[in-house]
Amino acid sequence: MMRRRDVVMGAIPMAALSAGLLPAVARARHGAAGALWRFDTLRHIGGRTPELVGAPTLTTSPWGQATLFDGVDDGLLIDHHPLAGARTFTIEALFRPDGGAFEQRWLHLETEDGSAPGLSKTRILFEIRVVDDGWYLDAFTTDGHAKQTLIVPANRFPIGRWYHVAQSYDGSIYRSYVDGVEQMAVPVRFDPQGPGRAAIGMRMNRVNFFHGAVRAAFFARSALAPADFVLPQARNG
Numbered sequence: 001m002m003r004r005r006d007v008v009m010g011a012i013p014m015a016a017l018s019a020g021l022l023p024a025v026a027r028a029r030h031g032a033a034g035a036l037w038r039f040d041t042l043r044h045i046g047g048r049t050p051e052l053v054g055a056p057t058l059t060t061s062p063w064g065q066a067t068l069f070d071g072v073d074d075g076l077l078i079d080h081h082p083l084a085g086a087r088t089f090t091i092e093a094l095f096r097p098d099g100g101a102f103e104q105r106w107l108h109l110e111t112e113d114g115s116a117p118g119l120s121k122t123r124i125l126f127e128i129r130v131v132d133d134g135w136y137l138d139a140f141t142t143d144g145h146a147k148q149t150l151i152v153p154a155n156r157f158p159i160g161r162w163y164h165v166a167q168s169y170d171g172s173i174y175r176s177y178v179d180g181v182e183q184m185a186v187p188v189r190f191d192p193q194g195p196g197r198a199a200i201g202m203r204m205n206r207v208n209f210f211h212g213a214v215r216a217a218f219f220a221r222s223a224l225a226p227a228d229f230v231l232p233q234a235r236n237g
Helices: 014-020
Strands: 026-027 033-038 051-053 059-060 064-070 075-076 088-096 103-111 123-132 134-143 146-152 163-169 173-178 181-187 196-200 211-220
Touching: 033 196, 088 103, 088 123, 103 211, 123 163, 134 163, 134 173, 146 173, 146 181
Parallel strands: none
Antiparallel strands: 026 033, 033 211, 051 075, 059 064, 064 211, 075 196, 088 163, 088 211, 103 123, 103 196, 123 134, 134 146, 163 173, 173 181
């Protein structure tokens, strides 16, 4: 697995970052402000109170507590779209897939457009596909007109380990990454998304549940390169 440099965020020491002591609003080295959601509690995430679906619990990660989803009926709903209005963006996340069903959606942002939950035509997603003892990443964005899937079935990774994944859009190119290594890049034009909501561990309409754990997600309003990612490198063992 390719190693990449950990990022020191301003004056925050690396030890504090590894321990998960990041503020609710973080800043990357080159001035990219964003919102950090830590899933180390079920009471408050990103300054908001989540709605619990099923019975998600807490588990350990290399950076502290994380939220564990059973892949059957566990999820979180948050009444906020952290990238509403963003013309460029990056989403980073630390997660651990634990196997289970072939198709699993574990991060779902959507614009509130009057549609039933999960059926909005404007959304940003992270999914995985599980095959035997491995998984591959599926990143997807649509603005209601343009839509693009970033998926490379040949790039499979072992289940049961922690990973840093990311997707970014710089106004012309949409990219996805696993542990800082680019998986796919496609030219596309997206319009900004509107205010809305988020689901973690499932699709918004409570299907395609995720089996595994999520430690954190970072939402930046700019396209970050791997050297500037805010969340720490995944660690196992």
